[in-house]
Amino acid sequence: MPRRYWLETLGCPKNDVDSAKLVGTLECDGLIPATEPEDADLLVVNTCAFIEAAREESIETVLALAGARRPGAQVVVTGCLAERYGDELARAMPEVDRVAGFGVPVSLSAPAVPSLDLLNLRRPPATAPWAYVKVAEGCDRACGFCAIPSFRGRQRSRTEEAVLDEVEALGVREVVLVAQDLASYGRDLGRAGAIIGLIERVGDLVDRTRLLYLYPSELGDGLVDAICATGVPYFDLSLQHVSRPLLRRMRRWGDGERFARRIADIRAREPSAAFRSSFIVGYPGETEGDHDRLMEFLSEVRLDWAGLFAYSEEEGTYAAGLDQRVPPGLVAERLAELSELQDRITASRRAELVGETIEVLVDRVGVGRSHREAPEIDGVVGLPHDLPAGDLVDVVVTGSAGPDLEATP
Numbered sequence: 001m002p003r004r005y006w007l008e009t010l011g012c013p014k015n016d017v018d019s020a021k022l023v024g025t026l027e028c029d030g031l032i033p034a035t036e037p038e039d040a041d042l043l044v045v046n047t048c049a050f051i052e053a054a055r056e057e058s059i060e061t062v063l064a065l066a067g068a069r070r071p072g073a074q075v076v077v078t079g080c081l082a083e084r085y086g087d088e089l090a091r092a093m094p095e096v097d098r099v100a101g102f103g104v105p106v107s108l109s110a111p112a113v114p115s116l117d118l119l120n121l122r123r124p125p126a127t128a129p130w131a132y133v134k135v136a137e138g139c140d141r142a143c144g145f146c147a148i149p150s151f152r153g154r155q156r157s158r159t160e161e162a163v164l165d166e167v168e169a170l171g172v173r174e175v176v177l178v179a180q181d182l183a184s185y186g187r188d189l190g191r192a193g194a195i196i197g198l199i200e201r202v203g204d205l206v207d208r209t210r211l212l213y214l215y216p217s218e219l220g221d222g223l224v225d226a227i228c229a230t231g232v233p234y235f236d237l238s239l240q241h242v243s244r245p246l247l248r249r250m251r252r253w254g255d256g257e258r259f260a261r262r263i264a265d266i267r268a269r270e271p272s273a274a275f276r277s278s279f280i281v282g283y284p285g286e287t288e289g290d291h292d293r294l295m296e297f298l299s300e301v302r303l304d305w306a307g308l309f310a311y312s313e314e315e316g317t318y319a320a321g322l323d324q325r326v327p328p329g330l331v332a333e334r335l336a337e338l339s340e341l342q343d344r345i346t347a348s349r350r351a352e353l354v355g356e357t358i359e360v361l362v363d364r365v366g367v368g369r370s371h372r373e374a375p376e377i378d379g380v381v382g383l384p385h386d387l388p389a390g391d392l393v394d395v396v397v398t399g400s401a402g403p404d405l406e407a408t409p
């Protein structure tokens, strides 16, 4: 009887890609998916270590699966938590059979020595009409709050050919390109700006090319034009804040005025452009004035989507040594105020679409997305149940509810 695996993935889209590749190695090894964790011979948890809450969720998931496993089943922990806290984690969690950092095989017959190039490993064809494709690993920046470069290492871009081969093999209609610092793709290969050529070539293979995580200083006219030409004018800008002094304390580029100008320019060029960004609330030194500036920015710029996150101190980062901590109660207050404002803005931008004709990709029966919604992150478009998954269809928006729309052909 074939042995079975259960794979649980936590964290960001980049982890989803790694998991798809791990599934490829497990299935090559003769394992088949289990229907329940309790039926599996091997339980793999692909963890996230981005912030404290993500680490806690990862550990809880490992403990829950270890508790549910049947006698003799093995639990393997991989991903960022395994990479960052390998030995410490192995010592602290005796219920785990193996801690496998990046590139360490996770299968039952796994050798003890790292041997996988996770970034370029082949993966099984996609099961949805869209898929993430990771084009680079690691990051060369030094943002004050971020521990990622310390455990994911310096940026390592894949070759254009490797990315295009993967896109072709996936057989999807929409590809979502991801990396820690996507716009810098190719710089480590001596090819700064290579993202533009990559977008164009991916666009020749699929109907939709979407980009996630763009560092704002990299968003030049060439890249804006290339994104608009894909037919998915969706801009996920990693802004993190708008106060100039605070951004410098974060060791990041830009300020609210520059960001607002760039967004206005893009809207003038492409009125249907959609914008997402993420912001950190309560970074050390954030004043009441900084918070007010962020509130004003959100009100004026009216992003379609925004992720707002409480600052989480990460061991070994530049920010961990900064003074002027913001008390947790005040962080929670600011976060609630910003979230309430952004929820209203998102709902009102969505309501403005009622009556418009939009093109949706049917992700599954009853659910689709236009260019304005990234999969698994933004709202969705509710559709009639007779539209088959995988179709691209023109529909008219008939209603909105918070982040979601209803539409019909």
Ligand code: SF4
Binding pocket: 139, 140, 141, 142, 143, 146, 147, 148, 149, 180, 181, 215
């Ligand atoms: S660009 Fe992103 S991954 Fe790189 S250091 Fe900054 S926050 Fe971290």
